[in-house]
Amino acid sequence: MRGAARPAALARAVCALALVLATGCAGGGAEREDDKGGAAPAATGPSRAVVRIAPANGAKSVDTQGELKVTAARGRLREVRVQDAAGRAAPGRISADGSRWTPDRHLATDTAYRVHAVAVDAEGRTSTEDSTFTTLDPESTFLGTFTPEDGSTVGVGMPFSLRFDRGITRPDAVERAVRITTEPAVPVRGHWFGNDRLDFRPEEYWQPGTVVTAELGLDGVEGRPGVYGEQTRKVSFTIGRSQVSTVDVEAKRMTVVRDGRVVRKLPVTAGAPATATYNGQMVISEKHEVTRMNGATVGFGDAYDIPDVPHAMRLSTSGTFVHGNYWAPNAPGRANVSHGCLGLRDVRGGHDEKTPAAWFFHHSLVGDVVVVKNSRDERIRPDNGLNGWNLPCSRW
Helix, strand or coil: CCHHHHHHHHHHHHHHHHHHHHHHHHHHHHHHHHHHHCCCCCCCCCCEEEEECCCCEEEEEEECCCEEEEEECCEEEEEEEECCCCEECEEEEEECCCCEEEECCCCCCEEEEEEEEEEEECCEEEEEEEEEEEEEECCEEEEEEEECCCCCEEEECCEEEEEEEECCCHHHHHHHHHEEEEECCCEEEEEECCEEEEEECCCCCCCCCEEEEEEEECCEEECCEEEEEEEEEEEEEEEECEEEEEEECCCCCCEHHHEEEEEEEEECCCEECCCCCCCCECCCEEEEEEHHHHHHHCCCCCCEEEEEEEEEEEEECCEEEEEECCCCCCCCCCCEECCCEEEEECCCCCCCCCCCCHHHHHCCCCCEEEEEEECCCCCCCCCCCCCHHHHCHHCC
């Protein structure tokens, strides 16, 4: 009986020894992993990171710029989202050290925003803060009217021009809120004429086929103390073929160059010696099949009042046009007799499509350039019409 029991006892002893050896191997492996810097147990307890959002939760009439701030103490910001009720994001960026988030631009007026911010402490524990606030509803606003129109095709001289209905005393803030992009890409710069007009153009005339897009992010911009913009708008226009027409006042001749090739030479009458035509580069800003021209509106009193001037295209704010002339049919190419405009032969009513005035009118775009040279008058002012090309690039 005792002899039969020994094998069973021996078997139990072997199993016990195997179990001890197996346990010993597992324990030794864990100790070596710890020694090698293996993952430590996740930290428990609340995060030490503190998220602070300004303005305070529920704040009203918050200014659109400078008041929104998100910061983290004893940790780093990991995520910040600022959205309006429609889900539109207010873009911004977290600083390199993770201590603060700053909006990229101003906020919109009279808008409710929700802020969601997450920070993480050194042990990886997160802290979250949510807040809402509403921006101010301004009592005074400013509006910008622009040219050219959205979707239009224009000539190579056309700037993107904004005219504001209030004088702007914070031009940098307003200019930053207007973003101009082009396809293909070309550098575009802005220039202020006075405190109510902002024009954008490239260094040279646009290249034909260029698509220009202007994004107006003026809603919420404080253009002057207490006066805010209210526009959010995208405008695109396309540059058509190149046409630059040069008028030699002494020769009484207009040479029309399209895409680098002379396509027409037309006889013209310019300003008489006492009322000479401006020199310089002028951009066609308006086209009228027929319009009235009254000397009293441009400082010439009752010198003329013509109710049906055909094929008229404006070159300056002060009243310079290139237009059809039917009342002095023999003047173009022979004598300069106008009060400063450029006249091309035409017929009353403009019904003859074969006249030089009709041809030029129908082959011109708003934005085309007309260059006048050899006149006795001064160079046209850059802000007299869309004529910023007369301002040296060093001053643009």
